[in-house]
Amino acid sequence: MDMQELIESLSPIEKKVTPFLSLQSFDEIIEKSGLDRVSVLRALEFLNSKKVIELKIEKKKIIDLGTNGIYYKKKGLPERQLLLIAEQGPVSLQNAQKQSRLSDNEFKAAIGALKKKALADIKNGRLIFTGDKSDIVKKSLEEQFIDLLPLEFDNISAEQKFSLDKLKDRKDIVIITEEQVVSFTLTKLGKDLVKEDLSKIDLIEELTSEMIQKESWKGKKFRRYDVESQVPKINGGKEHFVNQTIDYGRRVWTEMGFKEMKGSLIQESFWNFDALFTAQDHPVRDLQDTFFINSLGDLGKYGKVVDSVKKSHEQGVDGNKGWGGKWNTKEAEKLVLRTHTTCLSAKTLYELSKLPKEQRRGKFFAIGKCFRNETVDWKHGFEFNQTEGIVIDKDANFQNLLGYLKEFFNKMGFPKVRFRPHYFPYTEPSVEIDAWHPVRNEWIELGGAGIFRPEVTIALLGEWIPVLAWGPGFDRILMDYYEIKDLRELYGNDIKQLRNIKIWKK
């Protein structure tokens, strides 16, 4: 940069500081320029980036007295105050505290300190001086240390470090602050610059509305900006990253022609389990695995579907076997936090059963929270997101099911998927979807799907039409995309993370 360009790029504060640069002292510049510390430092940083000076900022840790420390330096540490009382002869703890006027915490700390140094002890609720007379006049290490403050952290002795560690644990006696030590040297360019007379240079700083209207900018030059310099970071408003992904999932399903299902998080066991042919003694219905609410729902409002579900459990459908045994209404009335969004699909089939036969078809989806009674750690949690889909069509088949799933997961960012046999109580055939993870070099499980069993479909819809159904988890996708290793981070609400996390770019 030539001198002319350099001069044209100096901001007002740089211009103010430049004449004092030859003083080579930060503090003196502050004094002489009339600018505050922050402004001078900023000017020096600007000049540094223009290679006018070489700036050095070192950080120094300073140990100084805190608010209590200042007070104790005058009055003596609590243990000193207490020692002076104890020395007068045994005294009850209550009186000792009253006389010393120490707070509960100070009093406790003081007694602890004296006991440790074997200067006092408590016997029968009384404080007794057990030290030597000479101990009273002698200053403790902590007291000596307090007298010496402020000190530079890096320069203290091992003995002083010991005192510091003791005092640090006590409230506001010492504080450690960081100080900046600013120094600089002039470069060759700098030495030339300070020789220049800057007072005659008249550049336009801020272009004002008035200047534009009066055209007073004519014939003048604009001060040059350092367009490469750092600017302070800003933050914007943002949708929660989990919701961004869910929104995208919603869009993928609707683009494929699916209609959204909504429903409560609290459901009767009937919809969550029974309607899905989950036997009443199935282990998933234990308190161990599912959140139950101590309250019963009312199945009365659902009418005859309750009977047809009962029948499919006890006897099966169209001449086959069910689970046998007695189906218990009370068990089905128990309220749960839904363990899957599949309860919404079950309800949708029931709603369709009320329509004329030729209208009992369609494609539906849901994305929502589900629950399981689980401890919380990096890979477990009691809440998770699931995406649900059903296709009801007399011509739908198992290969179509694989087609929908493949398409969905391709769009969610998993180009390579595989299907393998699996088991769910309410689908047959059933399938598990794995995705190839190119970084981990292994298949990861994404979730399950299948065709609803006749015991489910006939009981809910009233007739046998293939219903393709799936309910993979969503959190795996989220964690993979956002590079989150710990499940708890999904709902940790660390504001810094929320501000900085990348957005869902699909």
Add this chain to the structure above:
Amino acid sequence: MTVVTVRKSEVKKIIGNKKDDEIDHILSMMSTAVERMDNDIIEVEVAPNRPDMLSEQGILRALKTFSGKERYSKINVNKSGYKLIVDKSMPKDYPYGISCIVKGLKFDDEKIKEVIDIQEKLGATLLRKRKKGGIGLYPLEKINFPITLKGLKPEEIKFRPLEFPRELNGKQILSQHPTGREYGHLVEGWGKFPVFIDNKKVIMSMPPIINSHEVGKIDENTKDVFIEATGTDYELLKKIMNIIVASLVDIGGKVYSMECVQINGKKENIPDFTPEKKKLNIENADKLLGLKLNDNDVKKLLGKMGIDYNKGIALVPAYRVDVLHEVDLIEDIAIAYGYDNLVPSIPEISTIGEISKEEIIKNKIRELLIGLGLIETSSYHLTTKEYQVDKLGLKNNLFIEVENSKTEYSILRKDLSHYLLKIFGENVDVEYPQELFQIGSVFGGKNGLEEHDSLCIALAPGNFTRLKQILEYFGKMLDLKFEISKTSNFDPYFIEGRVAEVKLNGKFLGYLGEVHPKILKNFKIKMPVALLEINLEEFFNK
């Protein structure tokens, strides 16, 4: 899912010397996903519908047919001429017992462990932690036939339970023996406990709890075994017996049936390996799988799954418990066909996609608030009493509690407000202003079991005016006229005189106000906070 261990060397004897990832693929496609592979050990997952694969033998048996190496061979059963009699003194809720004999086994430590293992696994899964029954094995030479299964008063029962130093009575077994303590709750309330007694009046066991150490312990000298199963469901017991016997046959056993007489007089020779006949319509299979198969294809495919097929009739092996319906056979056809041979395809069915109106409105609200620079947060639906009651100051009795939560999160959140305050408290060192919002379900209202969507906005530092501006702004954008008015009846965490109630169409939605400093202190917040929480249901109804 139950994990079963098989030896890789045994697997390779069937499918040949294949690489690890090929073995993984074959087992996964047979429905037994590989969990872990290590030297000679393969751990696979067995689903609850296939208890017949809960042992190494079970898996190898399935693999033999699946790989096409063998067809399933029938199990031969001879009559032993022995009898089991179930006495009417058995507990009413636990009436059934069956038994049979397997001879010619060569037990070593490994095999004994395996047999105990499959017994345990069946007990835990199909028998629902022995709730539905138990299984026992005994060295045949120590037993004198016929055998009786009967109920005895606990104090009349006296024998030395397995691996215990001395004799105990029925009650003592429940309190002193480790297995008794684990399963004692199952027999609680039964006046009489079931016992097997042989012809010399020796008590052989007290099912479903424990065998006798003297006559009910298999060791390396055992060659012939007596096997029994007792429980609540006769058909289930027969299946279980078939599963165990089939795996003993796989390790060289020969089966001898016994005549078992139930309380109701029913007599049957056990085990009964007659396959179950199940109709199969190939058209249904074609339709459901999207394939075109002929009789021969189906015969071949079902054969791979160990199922015989002849002209529309499938013969399901007697140890399979999962074939309830034709679709279960169709799935077996699909597995045999190979899931990786199926072609994923999307049919051209024209339907119109639609997002729910609730989500559309919620997204609009989101967009408006984001435009104002607010950040959306997301929290658990479950929460702790500490935050709702102790810190926010809500009354203790308003919450919906979940039973037996494994964490301190034991109630459903009543509001989003406490979560936003908690977030402020956890982010005191993060740059201000912090302006947050959240949309989500909250629970429990005046009528108890209520669930609705709620919107919460919280500003730190914040004041009433700015928050009211925000509310009015988005009200205007959504064409909603909020009524914001003075109230003396408000949630206890606001400052009196700086809180208003928000209504829409005369319906109460929630409050808007500045949070009281004592509450801020509870949450360790150092900034003034303005807070708004309103019910969104009324928005959706419009």
